[in-house]
Amino acid sequence: MPAAKTSRKTPAAPAGQPAKQKKAQRTSPTESVRVEVWTRAAGRCQLCNEWLLESTQIGHYSYRRGEMAHIVGQSDDPRSPRTDSPLTKEQRENPDNFMLLCQPDHDTIDHKLGVGEFTIAKLHELKREQEAHMRHVTGLPRNKKTCVVRVFGTIRSNTVQLSRQECNETTLRHANPRFAQFYLDPRNEGTEIELTPLGNPEDHASLEIYWSAARTAIIKGIGKIQDAVKAGDITHLSIFPFARIPALVYFGFHLGNKVRVTLFERHRVAEEEWYWQPDAATLAFEWRRLQQGTQVDSVALIVNISGTIPIADLPSAFDQRFTVYELRPVGVTPVPGLIASQATLGAFRGCYRQFLGMLEQEHKSARQLHLFPSVPLSIGVAVGMDLMPNVHPELLVYDRCPSNFALALTVNS
Numbered sequence: 001m002p003a004a005k006t007s008r009k010t011p012a013a014p015a016g017q018p019a020k021q022k023k024a025q026r027t028s029p030t031e032s033v034r035v036e037v038w039t040r041a042a043g044r045c046q047l048c049n050e051w052l053l054e055s056t057q058i059g060h061y062s063y064r065r066g067e068m069a070h071i072v073g074q075s076d077d078p079r080s081p082r083t084d085s086p087l088t089k090e091q092r093e094n095p096d097n098f099m100l101l102c103q104p105d106h107d108t109i110d111h112k113l114g115v116g117e118f119t120i121a122k123l124h125e126l127k128r129e130q131e132a133h134m135r136h137v138t139g140l141p142r143n144k145k146t147c148v149v150r151v152f153g154t155i156r157s158n159t160v161q162l163s164r165q166e167c168n169e170t171t172l173r174h175a176n177p178r179f180a181q182f183y184l185d186p187r188n189e190g191t192e193i194e195l196t197p198l199g200n201p202e203d204h205a206s207l208e209i210y211w212s213a214a215r216t217a218i219i220k221g222i223g224k225i226q227d228a229v230k231a232g233d234i235t236h237l238s239i240f241p242f243a244r245i246p247a248l249v250y251f252g253f254h255l256g257n258k259v260r261v262t263l264f265e266r267h268r269v270a271e272e273e274w275y276w277q278p279d280a281a282t283l284a285f286e287w288r289r290l291q292q293g294t295q296v297d298s299v300a301l302i303v304n305i306s307g308t309i310p311i312a313d314l315p316s317a318f319d320q321r322f323t324v325y326e327l328r329p330v331g332v333t334p335v336p337g338l339i340a341s342q343a344t345l346g347a348f349r350g351c352y353r354q355f356l357g358m359l360e361q362e363h364k365s366a367r368q369l370h371l372f373p374s375v376p377l378s379i380g381v382a383v384g385m386d387l388m389p390n391v392h393p394e395l396l397v398y399d400r401c402p403s404n405f406a407l408a409l410t411v412n413s
Helices: 031-041 103-110 120-138 164-173 207-230 245-255 342-362 377-385
Strands: 067-070 098-101 145-152 179-181 236-242 260-263 285-291 299-304 323-329 368-374 394-400 405-411
Touching (some): 031 098, 031 120, 067 103, 098 120, 164 179, 164 236, 207 245, 245 394, 245 405, 260 377, 342 377
Parallel strands (some): 145 179, 236 260, 299 323, 299 368
Antiparallel strands (some): 285 323, 394 405
16 A cells, blocks of 8 residues: 655744745736837947847847846845835836846946946936937938048147047937948048058158148048049038148148038047037137238238137248238137037138138238138138138148147148
8 A cells, every 4th residue: 555645844933933934036027018128228238238139249149138127126125236215016117117238237237346336316317318319319310321531640649549439429419410421431440531640740851741641641531532422422421630730621621512511529528529519608709900911912810719829929921011810719718628519610610701701802912821720620620611712812721840830731722
């Protein structure tokens, strides 16, 4: 006769001690919550922006590898991360309490070393920013594209790098957002017109060696742009300039106004961002005569925006024969960083064009205009762009190298 089956029973708690509570099981988000969180995040980690619908680490595999991370902890156990909240258990399973994260970022925010930094308020802020950005980007028309042109060189031994991601972030945050394309940099070399290998002008046996090489590199890049425009591959350009001002004036003139262009400026803030600041004050500009010359066809222009060039710093050849003008911001001391908004850039360009118009009236016989610039990088490009071929005078652009001004480049000759 088979032995009777016995059932195991949980041992009773010792007398005077409460019975052990059964550990609550974690519940998974419902499918509707999961779909909403993934949709609002656009399939990307809401901290590092990694694409979470495939893996390319050891081959290409398509699968959902994102993790649903609670902002306020699912459990009210004090040992759980960020559990100190009045939210009910039901509210903690709401889409607003979830972030879509990659596995490493999920581990980081829940780790005891990361909990202090990634607070409930901080995670909600990051979630809101990423979801607003994704909603903005996915709402752009597909034809809103721009071709990036990075004109990079060496300025006083300083160089700069700008990744494709940084370019795209900048063009998307612009008042007229566009998707960045890199038609002119198919090998991802990091620049479209590269002047950096030339170093500084004073590093060469003669200044002409440097400026001749700069002209060659710029004309080569301009040729590629013009060919792509004619072929219909480029309809809009985003210009990121970082080079000596005469080179940027030369580039701007040969670029011209035949294709729509957005100029960006590298701002001197902690992050060295290129974003225009729409809330910055819009400055006005004016020109004035510093010296009346004896010869009506001898004209020089000092543009003081990033700093002040006194008339005494001009080469000795600019004597009493020359009429010398200054173009500067109204009521503001020229210092670096004044061109913070696109509106201020536009205000300068309007004033500069008016100045060129005045030259046609008051200095009709002038065939040359000598330019001494202390200006931001975007202004350098704009000065060249706004010079009309065969209408305005030949522009002779000077560069301080290293302490005295010398003629660098001539445009519109």
